[in-house]
Each structure stands twice: as structure tokens, then as C-alpha cells.
Amino acid sequence: MIFTIRKDVFLKALNIANRALSSKVALPILNSLKLELDEEGLHITGSNNDITIKTSVPLKENDEEIISNTKYGGALVNGRLLTEIVRKCERDTLTFDIFDETIVKIKYGNSGFNLNSARAEEYPDFDMEEKGVEVGMKAALFSKLVDTVAFAASTKEQRPVLTAINFEAVDGRLACTTTDGFRLARIEADLDTSESFVANVPAKMAQEVARLIDGEENVRIYFDTKKALFVFGKTIVSVRYAAGEFPNAKAIIPKSFNYFLEINAQELLSAMDRVSTLSLERDNIVTLKMSESSVEVSSKDTQNGSASEEISVFQYQNEPLEVSFNSSYVAQAVKAVGTTDVILAFLGEMKPFAVKSTKDDSIVQLVTPRRTY
Amino acid sequence: MIFTIRKDVFLKALNIANRALSSKVALPILNSLKLELDEEGLHITGSNNDITIKTSVPLKENDEEIISNTKYGGALVNGRLLTEIVRKCERDTLTFDIFDETIVKIKYGNSGFNLNSARAEEYPDFDMEEKGVEVGMKAALFSKLVDTVAFAASTKEQRPVLTAINFEAVDGRLACTTTDGFRLARIEADLDTSESFVANVPAKMAQEVARLIDGEENVRIYFDTKKALFVFGKTIVSVRYAAGEFPNAKAIIPKSFNYFLEINAQELLSAMDRVSTLSLERDNIVTLKMSESSVEVSSKDTQNGSASEEISVFQYQNEPLEVSFNSSYVAQAVKAVGTTDVILAFLGEMKPFAVKSTKDDSIVQLVTPRRTY
Structure with a gap:
């Protein structure tokens, strides 16, 4: 295999295939990328057994030559090293050449690299078939x-x-x-x-x-x-x-709820963020205390102290309710719902509760309360 | 101690004093900052025993009030928590109030925090005297x-x-x-x-x-x-x-040298960076091979391969010399010298060599070579 290739396009493709490489793979050969050059272009495959990525660089794109001086073939090359070498190239193109099926020679400017390599045939056969x-x-x-x-x-x-x-x-x-x-x-x-x-x-x-x-x-x-x-x-x-x-x-998602709090997402997020400062060592647990006249977010830590904040705008009609939870779980749920206002729907103090959009029902986020005693 | 303070000024001072706090201190009291308010302003002290930082916020600056509603006094407060609480304040000012010498109450907007605190007198006495x-x-x-x-x-x-x-x-x-x-x-x-x-x-x-x-x-x-x-x-x-x-x-710095290589700092840095890609697992060791006609930077790794690069512009007059070293040491030395061109001065293959400016002698950087066999 021999080719001259544009550095920017090569690097982009290497970065894609590299996403599959893992530092913790059991099989040393999976530290390699498989490179194959044929009449359709250069194909680069990386895998960690769980995810396999194959990406291609065409010989030409919009009539512009990307790969030239080609001799078809294949090789396995250490992915991390190859990418570093290409990344550090300050020229527009670089040349790639296999010597004796065991050494890849890469050249640009005054620099030359000899990378130990193996035959493409030694790479495991991953199922990439369009099936199902x-x-x-x-x-x-x-x-x-x-x-x-x-x-x-x-x-x-x-x-x-x-x-x-x-x-x-x-x-x-x-x-x-x-x-x-x-x-x-x-x-x-x-x-x-x-x-x-x-x-x-x-x-x-x-x-x-x-x-x-x-x-x-x-x-x-x-x-x-x-x-x-x-x-x-x-x-x-x-x-x-x-x-x-x-x-x-x-079977897990409740069919209906009894208590509903409608609240501005940003105000809830900010209040939880401030108040949870005092419960950082306790899984960010905060308590939400709701009644028709007031809604309060609070937290407590025996060692450090306590914090509380009143919510200024809300809608809540029912008996008072007090629910404690991991505030980062609720924050992630509120952000995933993604609307300006959100509804928190409860069944009771210790039952899983839902974070929902005020507008549509396609998203449900469910959180289990935490005991605070 | 009671005061109302501008958030931005308070946070800046806390961030300075906090630089002394360490997560690894043996003495729990050193997780605290000492706050003292007197007629000159608010004094904040942080320490990890090795470094102690004391910074002050004046009551007024350029006739503008920074601290108001004051009652003089002192307290020890957890530095990390206090700073987080002040950082998360979305108002221009906040109030600080000590209750019963054991609880610091911080208030802004709809938020209230009660932080457990201790008396300022319990803080260790660090030597901050202008002596020597x-x-x-x-x-x-x-x-x-x-x-x-x-x-x-x-x-x-x-x-x-x-x-x-x-x-x-x-x-x-x-x-x-x-x-x-x-x-x-x-x-x-x-x-x-x-x-x-x-x-x-x-x-x-x-x-x-x-x-x-x-x-x-x-x-x-x-x-x-x-x-x-x-x-x-x-x-x-x-x-x-x-x-x-x-x-x-x-006694360590040689009085004179025998071999001198003058070289562009950036070209040397780039060449070492590229070539050392192949010796990452071997302390970034590269070899510099100098003769009157050529200078080459190279590296070798039995597992991965080898790399080499010709230096295009240089001055060297002497017998050929080959020296191997940790390229990150030389890179740091070249950067510290800070000139466009640098001189590498050698006594021999295995003797410490100097990286120097071409212009002045106030800076000396000395590196010990490494064996490559």
C-alpha cells in the first residue's frame, strides 16, 4: 500500500475511527487501526469489541484530488501514534508507504517516521452487515x-x-x-x-x-x-x-398523580443549585416543601449548617407536601424536559415522582425520593 | 460581627485567601478562613501551614461604599462553602451576621444560609511580621x-x-x-x-x-x-x-564548553515534539546528532518504531557529536531562555550540557544527558 493524502482530510477520518479505540482493551491488536486502500478510497476501521467504527476517505471529492500516487493494499497501524504523527504534520500532504509488510513509512517535510505494523488480514472480523x-x-x-x-x-x-x-x-x-x-x-x-x-x-x-x-x-x-x-x-x-x-x-411509571407543582424551570434549577451547596457531601439532597401559599427548597448538613430559599412564582393546589431528593437527578430531569416551565407530579412523600413538560407527554422523567432521617 | 458587602469585591478577596487552602491539611481548622472586621475593613486569612495569605477589603474605595451596616468582630467559616455561597449570589450585595458566636447567617434575595462557625481566637497564630x-x-x-x-x-x-x-x-x-x-x-x-x-x-x-x-x-x-x-x-x-x-x-555549572550548536528555538521545539511521538513511553528521549554538514533529531522505540528529522538552519563547527536527552526537559529550558535562537553548549556525550540565550548570560539551563542503550 502506497499513497499521498491531504493531511486535514486524513486527520479528520483518523479522529472518527479513533473514537472506537479504548485504553482498556484486552486484545493488543485493537490498539491498531486497520487501513485499506482500494478503488473507492481509503477505509479506516477502529474497534474496542463493543463499538466498531469504519470510515472512508474518497480518492477525489468535487473533482479535487484527496489521495494520489496510490498502490492498493492494507495494514494495521497503532492508532494513537499514527494520529499524533498526522496531527503534528505542518505540511498540506503526507506520504504513506509500507515496507516489507511490517514497517509503515510516513514522510512530510524534513520528518520521517517508521512505524511497526502488521498485515490487515490479522484484524478480527467484526460484523458490519446491514441486517435487521x-x-x-x-x-x-x-x-x-x-x-x-x-x-x-x-x-x-x-x-x-x-x-x-x-x-x-x-x-x-x-x-x-x-x-x-x-x-x-x-x-x-x-x-x-x-x-x-x-x-x-x-x-x-x-x-x-x-x-x-x-x-x-x-x-x-x-x-x-x-x-x-x-x-x-x-x-x-x-x-x-x-x-x-x-x-x-x-409497570414502573405511575398511571396518575395526586399533587402537581408548576414552576419556572430556571428558578427551580438556581434555587436547588444554591441550596445544595450545603449538602454536597450528602448526594446533593434537598427538600421541597409545598403548600398553596409557599414553596421552599432547603437542605441541611449536621456538620456544616443549613440553607433555604423561597420560590417566588409557582402554582400548587392541594394539601401541604414535603419531598426530599437528590437535586442533581431532578436538575438533569428538568434540563432534559427542556421547557420554560415544568410540572412536578407527586403521589406522596416517598413515591417516585415525575418531572414533565407543561406542553406534551412524550417525555417522562421519574425520580425516587430520598429519606432525610 | 455584622456587615453588608458588595458581592464582586467580597468574592475576589475570598478567591485570593482561598489559594492558601489545601484539601490535604491535617488540621481541620485550616479548612476555615478567618474573617475579621474593624475600622480598616474586612480582613480575610487563609493558610495551609506552609503558605498563609491575608487580604483585606476596605470599607470604602474612591468614596464608594463597599462594606456597610457594620458591627466589628470576627469568625472562622468554612472557606470552600462560604466562597461557593458568595459565588452563587445573583444580587449586588449580601449580608453577613453572626448569631451566638457559632452560626454565620448569610442572606441575599430569597436565599438564606446558616453556616456553622467558630470564634476567630481559635485560629492558629501565623507569623506575618515584616522582618528580615x-x-x-x-x-x-x-x-x-x-x-x-x-x-x-x-x-x-x-x-x-x-x-x-x-x-x-x-x-x-x-x-x-x-x-x-x-x-x-x-x-x-x-x-x-x-x-x-x-x-x-x-x-x-x-x-x-x-x-x-x-x-x-x-x-x-x-x-x-x-x-x-x-x-x-x-x-x-x-x-x-x-x-x-x-x-x-x-560547583555544578561547568565553567566552559567545547561544542556549540546555534539553532532556531521554534524549529528545535517542533522537531523534538514530532520526533518524541515515538518515545512517549521512554521519557520522551530523543537523540541529537550534530556535524558541520547536518543536524538530526531522532528517536527509537523497539515496540513502536523510529522517527527522525533534519534541522534546516543551524551553526555548528567541531567534530561530530551525538547526545541523547529527555526532550521535555530541553523544551522547557528552551522556552525559559525565551530567545528566537538558542545555543546548546556541550562538553561531551555524557556530560551535562547548557541551553543558553544567544544574547545574555543571566540565564543558564543545564540538562543531564541520558543513555539510550
Whole structure:
């Protein structure tokens, strides 16, 4: 394999494929990127076993030459080193040349690098096939689905399925759900297919895909039995599902609530932020005390002291109610709902409560209260 | 103690005093700031035993009221919490009030905070006296002295004196020296006093002072027997000396050299940066190969490969010489010298070599070569 390539385009593609590399992989070969050059261009593949990214650089774009002096072939090269070398290039182009199938020679300006490499055939064979239920969607919608629920997924590996976003499609309607056992986030949207499927895509990988499609118009997704395949621009991403059965969200979300507080999202966020200063060492727990005449956010810490703040504008009609919770959970839920005003809907002091939009019901954020004694 | 204070001025003063607080102090009381209000204003003191910072806010500035509704007194308050609470204040002023000598009440807008506090008298008595040899200096010169040598101080605590900048004054001339055993940095400057003194000021603390005096015109320094006192603006900083005897720099710095390479600083820095990509796991070791006809920077790593770069513009007249070294040490030395071109002066392959300015001799940076086999 031999080629001369534009530095900026090469670096951009390397940065995409690199997103799949992990510093903690068990298989040393996965520190490498696979490079393959054929008549369609240069293909770069990176993987950490859970996520595999393949992206391509065409030989020409808009009649402008991007890759020249080509001799087709392939190689495995350390991804981190190759990217650093390309990043530090101060010229417009660089040349890439394999010597004896074991050494990659990279040259630009007065600099020359010899990188130990291996044959492309030694790379594991990851499933990148377009198989399963095909879904087409605006890239912006996919990002919104992920942003609305990803933060509520578990970050602990004990129960892998809880680290996932549960995608469930029935009759042309898609529901995306996450839960870490203390809270739950759910968003629904219409689909362009009426086929049913269930897929548990690790939330971190879904966020990675959302980052990569930023700037794209559309994304095609193939929900297969063991993996989801995301196709956009010149890139294909394959994500392995999390193992296990996802909890039944419908059984967790209450059908109705008894107490409703309507409140300005920003005022609630600021008050919780200030008051939780005094409960930083106690999971940011704050107490919300509601009555028809006043709403107060407060916190207490035996070592440091206490804090409280009156909310000036609100709507609440019912018996007084007092609920304590992790304020960062509620803050994330309020931000994910994304409206100027939000409704907090309660069943009682120790029952999970909902943070909802005042406008539509497609998003539900559920938080479990905390005892303060 | 009672007062109403302008938020912006209070926060700025808290941020200064907070620089002395450390998360690793043994004495819990040092998590507190000492606040004292008298007819001269509000005095805020923070300390971690090694560095003590006292800064003041006047009652008025340019006829504008900064502190009002005053009742003189003092208190100890958790510095991190107090600063967070003041930082999150969205009003122009806030009120501060001590209740029963044990609770500080802070109020702004709809928010109220009760912080547990202690009596000011319980705070340790740190020596903040203006004693010893007095030196006056431009703040910019002090920062230059610190920036030129601080990075070459040791960061390991085994030999505390090596973590210090050695200030040594003789006959109106000041020399500042640091060494971590592998390299040495030294800068000289004229003093406004002919008194002699030696002071080992921990480099990290000297850097803290340099950060704090940024924006000031002048600084007065009192070099005492056990501490240095820095006086500037409305702030006094006391720094405890590092224990131990500093090595004799004059005995370490060679009197003369045999081989001289003159080279553009930026070209050397870029070449070392690129080439050291291949020796990241080997302390960034690179080899400089000099002859009258060519200069080459190279590196080698058995696992990953090798890299080399030709230097295009240089001056070198002597027998060929090959020297290997930690390129980040040389990069820091080149940057500290701060000139467009630098001279690398050698005695031989394995002898310490100097990085010097082409223009003046007040700065010397010394680096010990490394074996590559």
C-alpha cells in the first residue's frame, strides 16, 4: 500500500475511527487501526469489541484530488501514534508507504517516521452487515432521543442492561428508556416503519454515535439481533447490545398523580443549585416543601449548617407536601424536559415522582425520593 | 460581627485567601478562613501551614461604599462553602451576621444560609511580621525569575530542599536556582539592597505568589530566617522555607564548553515534539546528532518504531557529536531562555550540557544527558 493524502482530510477520518479505540482493551491488536486502500478510497476501521467504527476517505471529492500516487493494499497501524504523527504534520500532504509488510513509512517535510505494523488480514472480523429492521431518521431526532434519556442510565457494570438505552418499537411508535434503579427517563417518537423490535444499546455508545453524526442530515439504523448498525455520511458504526432483560418501564411509571407543582424551570434549577451547596457531601439532597401559599427548597448538613430559599412564582393546589431528593437527578430531569416551565407530579412523600413538560407527554422523567432521617 | 458587602469585591478577596487552602491539611481548622472586621475593613486569612495569605477589603474605595451596616468582630467559616455561597449570589450585595458566636447567617434575595462557625481566637497564630532583609522589586521581574526556574525544581518530597527556588543574594546581585538532580535552572538579577541572604522558597508557593501579584506594579519581600513575606496591593503572603541545605550551583555549572550548536528555538521545539511521538513511553528521549554538514533529531522505540528529522538552519563547527536527552526537559529550558535562537553548549556525550540565550548570560539551563542503550 502506497499513497499521498491531504493531511486535514486524513486527520479528520483518523479522529472518527479513533473514537472506537479504548485504553482498556484486552486484545493488543485493537490498539491498531486497520487501513485499506482500494478503488473507492481509503477505509479506516477502529474497534474496542463493543463499538466498531469504519470510515472512508474518497480518492477525489468535487473533482479535487484527496489521495494520489496510490498502490492498493492494507495494514494495521497503532492508532494513537499514527494520529499524533498526522496531527503534528505542518505540511498540506503526507506520504504513506509500507515496507516489507511490517514497517509503515510516513514522510512530510524534513520528518520521517517508521512505524511497526502488521498485515490487515490479522484484524478480527467484526460484523458490519446491514441486517435487521431498518429505520431512517433525522440525525437531530436521534441526538434528541439520546440526550433526553442517556444520563439516567446506570454507569455501574454490575447489571449491564441498565447501562443501556432500551429502544422498543411497536406499531410505528418508538420508546427509548433508561433507568439506574433510582430514576427513569423515557421519550417516545414516531417511526418510519411499523416493524417491532427491542434493542438495548449501551448509553455511552449511543452518545458516541450522537457525537459522530453531529452535522449530518440523516442516519439509517439497522436493529439486528445482537447489534445495531448506524450508517451516515462516509461512516458506519456497529454497536453490540448490552446483555440482559430490560425492566418493564410501563409497570414502573405511575398511571396518575395526586399533587402537581408548576414552576419556572430556571428558578427551580438556581434555587436547588444554591441550596445544595450545603449538602454536597450528602448526594446533593434537598427538600421541597409545598403548600398553596409557599414553596421552599432547603437542605441541611449536621456538620456544616443549613440553607433555604423561597420560590417566588409557582402554582400548587392541594394539601401541604414535603419531598426530599437528590437535586442533581431532578436538575438533569428538568434540563432534559427542556421547557420554560415544568410540572412536578407527586403521589406522596416517598413515591417516585415525575418531572414533565407543561406542553406534551412524550417525555417522562421519574425520580425516587430520598429519606432525610 | 455584622456587615453588608458588595458581592464582586467580597468574592475576589475570598478567591485570593482561598489559594492558601489545601484539601490535604491535617488540621481541620485550616479548612476555615478567618474573617475579621474593624475600622480598616474586612480582613480575610487563609493558610495551609506552609503558605498563609491575608487580604483585606476596605470599607470604602474612591468614596464608594463597599462594606456597610457594620458591627466589628470576627469568625472562622468554612472557606470552600462560604466562597461557593458568595459565588452563587445573583444580587449586588449580601449580608453577613453572626448569631451566638457559632452560626454565620448569610442572606441575599430569597436565599438564606446558616453556616456553622467558630470564634476567630481559635485560629492558629501565623507569623506575618515584616522582618528580615527587605527587597523591593517590580512584580513583573519577580514573575520572570519564578517562571525561568520553577519548572526545574523537584516535585518529589523526599528531599524537600530540592522542591524550592534557592534565592541567594551577595553584593547586590540575586541568583535564583532550582535543580531536581537531572537538570538545573538559574537566573540572575540586580537587587536594590547589598545585604546578603539565602532563602529556599518552595517553587509551588513562589508560583502561587507570582499568580497573585499578576496585575500589581511592585512587590516588597522580607527574607526572614524561616519565612519570606510578600507584600503587595491589599495582600500579604507568608511562605515557610523548605528544610535542608541547597546544593552548590556554582560547583555544578561547568565553567566552559567545547561544542556549540546555534539553532532556531521554534524549529528545535517542533522537531523534538514530532520526533518524541515515538518515545512517549521512554521519557520522551530523543537523540541529537550534530556535524558541520547536518543536524538530526531522532528517536527509537523497539515496540513502536523510529522517527527522525533534519534541522534546516543551524551553526555548528567541531567534530561530530551525538547526545541523547529527555526532550521535555530541553523544551522547557528552551522556552525559559525565551530567545528566537538558542545555543546548546556541550562538553561531551555524557556530560551535562547548557541551553543558553544567544544574547545574555543571566540565564543558564543545564540538562543531564541520558543513555539510550
